[in-house]
Amino acid sequence: MHRLKNKRCVITGAGRGIGAAIARTFADEGAEVIVTDRLLKRAQNIAAEIGGIALELDVSQEAHWQQLASLYPHIDVLVNNAGITGFDDNLVAHDPEHATLENWRAVHAINLDGTFLGCRYAIQAMRKKGNGSIINISSRSGLVGIPAAAAYASSKAAIRNHTKTVALYCAQEGLNIRCNSVHPGAILTPMWDPMLGEGPERDKRLKAFVADTPLQRFGTPDEVAAVCLLLACDEASYMTGSEINIDGGLLAGSAVSPQQTENP
Numbered sequence: 516m517h518r519l520k521n522k523r524c525v526i527t528g529a530g531r532g533i534g535a536a537i538a539r540t541f542a543d544e545g546a547e548v549i550v551t552d553r554l555l556k557r558a559q560n561i562a563a564e565i566g567g568i569a570l571e572l573d574v575s576q577e578a579h580w581q582q583l584a585s586l587y588p589h590i591d592v593l594v595n596n597a598g599i600t601g602f603d604d605n606l607v608a609h610d611p612e613h614a615t616l617e618n619w620r621a622v623h624a625i626n627l628d629g630t631f632l633g634c635r636y637a638i639q640a641m642r643k644k645g646n647g648s649i650i651n652i653s654s655r656s657g658l659v660g661i662p663a664a665a666a667y668a669s670s671k672a673a674i675r676n677h678t679k680t681v682a683l684y685c686a687q688e689g690l691n692i693r694c695n696s697v698h699p700g701a702i703l704t705p706m707w708d709p710m711l712g713e714g715p716e717r718d719k720r721l722k723a724f725v726a727d728t729p730l731q732r733f734g735t736p737d738e739v740a741a742v743c744l745l746l747a748c749d750e751a752s753y754m755t756g757s758e759i760n761i762d763g764g765l766l767a768g769s770a771v772s773p774q775q776t777e778n779p
């Protein structure tokens with residue numbers, strides 16, 4: 516099909532998980548993919564697999580974006596995918612009462628500042644052609660409160676709002692640069708490892724995490740990549756400032772919905 520033929524696409528945090536799936540999907544559709552991650556080796560592995568270009572890029576470092584701009588002053592698609600929960604250190608509390616300022620800032624520096632820097636780079640790198648697509652990976656956690664992950668939820672909510680600001684700004688400037696956000700629910704990637712643990716308890720936790728999800732399972736990185744492909748393509752030319760949930764139906768209902776019992 517090659518729906519992304521002749522398009523240069525940059526993906527952040529693409530060394531594993533959802534970003535790697537997006538890189539594979541875009542390459543399958545004929546894109547020139549620039550696979551970036553803060554760990555160069557990971558980016559190189561995926562780039563070698565798909566015939567892409569690997570680059571070390573820590574999204575929170577302005578100098579890394581400047582380097583990217585000097586190497587690739589023109590692009591067609593940017594996926595701001597890199598993100599962290601901050602849960603790597605299990606000893607740190609993440610609720611609004613006990614979270615440390617250090618942890619709060621560390622999560623925002625990557626999730627939010629990284630997305631801001633990415634959008635700024637992308638607008639400049641798309642301006643000459645006058646068109647392009649910026650895809651910001653937010654989260655279901657950016658749409659609802661998450662008591663156990665205050666910084667993560669706050670950063671993802673801010674990404675949702677900044678997406679709309681970027682979309683409006685580009686439209687005001689007369690640019691056909693679209694900017695949309697994607698809101699995954701629970702997608703099974705290595706990001707979940709600190710929360711799922713190992714051993715026999717892992718299976719129990721896997722089930723518990725999706726017990727309230729109508730589709731009763733985790734999503735896959737490929738399912739998120741398919742939505743990103745749509746947003747990257749020219750077919751989505753009237754979509755900007757939009758948000759797409761991909762959450763197995765989680766946000767469609769409410770825990771207090773009346774249940775149908777026996778006879779209707």
Ligand code: NAP
Nearest residue numbers: 528532533553573574596597598654699701702704705706
């Ligand atoms: P993942 O498996 O942890 O992969 C993320 C990749 O980004 C890792 O290679 C990670 O490297 C890298 N990364 C972290 N900080 C970075 C930085 N400063 N600069 C560049 N790369 C960095 O996570 P994922 O599940 O694929 O998540 C991808 C995105 O989807 C994130 O924004 C996440 O918040 C969002 N999301 C995920 C889910 C889900 O259920 N998985 C749900 C909603 C939203 P390190 O290993 O070094 O950190």
